[in-house]
Amino acid sequence: QSALTQPRSVSGSPGQSVTISCTGTSSAVGYYDYVSWYQQHPGKAPKLMIYDVTKRPSGVPDRFSGSKSGNTASLTISGLQAEDEADYYCCSYAGSYTWVFGGGTKVTVL
């Protein structure tokens, strides 16, 4: 159950796009299409932003999109806004009813 690998931080100016990578193994990210992404503002609970690699829950802006290639999943935020500044975590189903999270990425809006 090794944690997924994410960059510690990414940054962008308002209106720009940023992409967060999430690298796992062939038995987690690479094997299952069950990658989800969570946004967490300081002192708040995580919020689901993307699930099943590419799907967006209702209410999540379409500026948020997900993708996957091999053992690496990605979250892209297009048209970056001030309220997007937060920590983002990827998560993958890892088989046998276990889940693994990434270490988290801090998104800074310059």
Next chain:
Amino acid sequence: EVQLLESGGGLVQPGGSLRLSCAASGFTFSNSAMRWVRQAPGKGLEWVSAISDSGGNTYYADSVRGRFTISRDNSKNTLYLQLNSLRAEDTAIYYCAKVSGYRFDYWGQGTLVTVSS
């Protein structure tokens, strides 16, 4: 509106025990699998445990297996996590989360567990 409200956290000595609760409302609790996820201070999220909708199947992360026990009471719409043999490294905010498919679609606000002498 889905609501999850955790309680039961606090300060406990190493080797001690606590029972966390998560009161659920706004959805059919007995039809939903549930999870516990924790977050150490300043650290990332860690999946801890899972339970099926009936409670008949339970699963644990290697780091807590044999020490923590997940359970639920569908008549009370409540999820539990019994924490035994606590260690300093168990210090964290513990979140309960509702599951839909393979995603955690709703989260509670968390309850803080501090293990210290």
